[in-house]
Amino acid sequence: MKLHATVAAVTARITERSRASRSAYLQQIEAAAARPPGAERMGCANVAHAFAGMPGNDKFRVVVERGPNIAIVNAYNDMLSAHAPLEHYPELIKQVARERGATAQVAGGVPAMCDGVTQGTPGMELSLFSRDVIAMATAVSLSHDVFDAALMLGVCDKIVPGLLIGALQFGHLPTVFVPAGPMTSGLSNSEKGKVRELAAQGKVGREELLKAESAAYHGQGTCTFYGTANSNQMLLEAMGLHVPGTAFVNPGNELRAELTREAARTVLEIVKARRYMPIGRMVDERCIVNAMAALLATGGSTNHLIHWVAVARAAGIQIDWDDFSALSDVVPLLTRVYPNGSADVNQFQAAGGPGYVIRELLDAGLMHEDVLTVRPGGLREFTRWPVAKAEGGLHWEDIGASKDEHVVRPAAQPFSASGGLKLLKGNLGRSVIKVSAVPEDRHVIEAPARVFDSQEALQQAFKAGELERDVVCVVRWQGPQANGMPELHKLTPPLAVLQGKGHRVALVTDGRMSGASGKVPAAIHVSPEAAAGGPLARLRDGDLVRLDAVAGTLEVLVDAAEWGAREPATMPAELRAANGVGMGRELFAGMRRNALKAEEGACTWL
Template sequence: MNKTISSVTDRIRQRSAATRQRYLDGMARLAGRQRGVERMGCANVAHAVAAMPANDKLRIVAEKAPHLAVVTSYNDMLSAHQPYETYPALIRAAAHKRGATVQVAGGVPAMCDGVTQGLPGMELSLFSRDNIALSTAIALSHDVFDAALLLGICDKIVPGLLIGALHFGHLPCVFVPAGPMSSGLSNSDKAKVREQYAAGKVGREELLKAESAAYHGAGTCTFYGTANSNQMLLEAMGLHLPGSAFVHPHDPLRDALTEAAVERALAISQRGGSVEAGNLAPIGRVVDERAIVNAMVALLATGGSTNHLIHWVAVARAAGILIDWSDFSELSSVVPLLARVYPNGAADVNQFQQAGGPGFVIRELLDAGLMHEDVLSVNGTSLRPQTRLPVLAADGKSAAWQDLPPASGDEGVLRGAAAPFSPTGGLKLLSGNLGRAVIKVSAVPEDRHIIEAPARIFDSQEAMQAAFKAGELERDVVVVVRFQGPQANGMPELHKLTPPLAVLQGKGFKVALVTDGRMSGASGKVPAAIHVSPEALAGGPLAKLRDGDLVRMDGVNGLLEALVPAAEWAAREVAQIRPEAVDDNGQGIGRELFAGMRRNVKSAEEGAVTWL
């Protein structure tokens, strides 16, 4: 095992000793109880099974058959989640064949950031994660289940489901993905049209045609943003069946994997099993310090979404585990970059899967001593099964697994640990007198890792776009968009800023973005210091910046600084945002319902959690 991986894991374990033990003690108190229908009153049981067929009632009550919960994020607004429409019937049939019963315990909200980009609805996006966690808890609160199947893929949905499920840590849980859409217009070609539109070279008709060619069918968007990073991390934590993340929704293997997930959930839920033997896997035991580190390593090795420096802090906290951005940064110093998938490469996730996919990455990291292998997963007491590739068995209906080829299927997309794209990971911690931030260096050419230029300050992305259209940014510039943190407006993603900044960069200017908002896994080729903490509304130093201040963003040495004399900097007052900018934006579309979350939310580095 790599010494840095071991030392970071040990540090996390020591830091989390008290909170983790409290979590495990609470889990143990629930694990030893009688089955739900045996400990509940008769009226409770009758309500729980009232709508079920008579034979299912008999199985649950008299035969003591295993009873599975399904928590689904199905809606047909999200292309990634639309395939889940048919899953309950498939899962129910698979369970019946094995003598078990199933109920859809509940649904969780699932919004599409692609729909709400640059619009007021995006200000609900980050907080939707904790609403999903709450909805998961409500679904499982009926407390009659022996295990749960969690159906979710996209940005806030998987972290929300995982946080909610971890508060039922005694339950075995298996995540069931639905797969990416087929490849359409390439991500790089789509980005070019966006930049042309921002520059006024093409019109809305051409832009809509390009976007519709990129996002064109059922399945996850094919760039390596938060949704697909979610899937990589679940594979690395052993919460999926091996290799199930990136199989297309309409591939016959997809249904076979879903049925196999039912079989696995039943196998790890049997009473009388043991964690040590790998035939009992409560999610609170699966998600331990080693699993969290494995997820962090997988994120870094693939250049995944920066959103997970928020989400996985929250996920870990839900299991009593305390991590921070310094842990990510130290791991990044030893984890090699093994994948080049858009935006840190030209390939999409389908090409990533064809080259070897998550299984190849996990195998390379395990063999290099960069992941913990001896961990509990839904597939046993080792992570090694996650290195295998799912295929259809000889019967053409069921899933089987085989070893991956020793070499990558495309070294332009995926490489082994002995010859990586970079010796270090894709993310970098920045710190200095402007606070702490992160940058996705894997997406940015090396000649742009250090930017020093005068700042231009904006309090909204709309103001920045107006300045761009007016030609006010035609120079070397560090664009600062502040008052975009969790307390201010729910920390929206600011992807609409990428095309104009890319246009300026394409003209030869030195350009960077600094913000207390988010940019996700699709931040693109413009250097961006994001998630700046403390945020401006909380009195963070971004609120001290003034137009013209020289700002240095150094992705090599990890610095984010305003080059202002120390005495002058200390004497400056923090700017205040206009109250109406906080209170009125989004009025009438539900934003006001989230005011309590904005008041109570923790910082981005603390996971932006609202439930502590």
């Protein structure tokens, strides 16, 4: 299938825009790849320290026999349900390495926090910047520099982007990502959402709410809605950085363990075949565009309009929201997975999963097929799903037609002709909206603004009955420089209640909502942010605001002369004093000062 003209044009302009930075990046990884192996290059004391903790046979393999040595970077902790299974992965990987005359070392661990735990608390203000901490921890892990390849063990929101950014600093290494899969289905996401709305109205108490939440989040694995964590896995499949079909196999399934072993075999095959397929070469402009297309086709997390900008920058590639917007115009929506539908990711997987979506996009000319992947067969290998052999090992089978067209549809019969994300521009700045979950009659909202300086203030106004009308709720001082850009999920239930009562409501914020933003129209990531003197700092209660996801505009309908003459507000002194104090936030002050705009990836390292 010929590549779609828009996909080709977007790729071409990204390539041209990135020419100098990408060239410099490739020169850097070429120089690193040209060096002798670490055990030969380093001094004897360095080598002795690097392998002192190894069992004797492993030490012999790597030092004397010069066998390949795999770095394992592990995001394991048992606080995160999705990461708890990773505890036992290193031993599986080491067994495979030994069977093939190689070795593997846990090069380091990276922190991994759960946004579900910290949502609506001060700890959430560490969340976005934890991505860059994870990237730095990955770099520290790989800086021992005695590795021939790497395996990245991680799953959730900031963890995968952080691992990927860190791995790209060592772009000369062949690298495979190793997830753990979603938890089995519990209380449905839609039923959980209903209980949350009842709780917001005071119709059910804490006991009933906790019972519902615990029935939804009940075991090991990622949460089953299609938020940032599961969007991560979809994008890694589309980029060819997984073993094909790895994303959504549940923990505890024997297939899951075999896929982990296959990840070790895959990275060793790259090394031993001497195929020059380092991650820095694989993650090129075409690969990034493939990830963007997969995100749009599945109505994935809006967080990736920040994270994948940062990932691309780490590989010397410059993308922006105009690129996402152009692709969204031509990439159809092929899935309905909560919050864009009632199905969860297990139902998505059963209906065809990532492989089905990738095949449909390739066949429609909406993804680049001529890309490098961790498998020799290229991206077509990622259009099949894995099956365990009775005698051990794996084979891959064709997925065939959608098993449930309420969940996954062919590109010729999509749920929507365009993707699930929309760029909004106007006198309130640049922002994005996830329209795939929003009813069509709510794509345009025009109503008076109610301006809040915190999410707590909005919740208090809701409880006091002050928002029982058509209203655009504006929550400012939530950007990267203000307070680390926390997600504002606690606002979804009260706004959904107002919308359910027939009021026309919307949220406008320089904060985040991510993959679970739901059915209420929300213009998020407004840039420049209020703390940087952005337009939200000029808004006042009662200003008429128009959010138009059809035309792609976000505007305050105030006379231009009056608007231009307004002095921007400053962050309230008490809010500024409280920001960055307690819960370890003091340690992130430098990151808040240095953070780039959301559209620039909110990077703290450039």
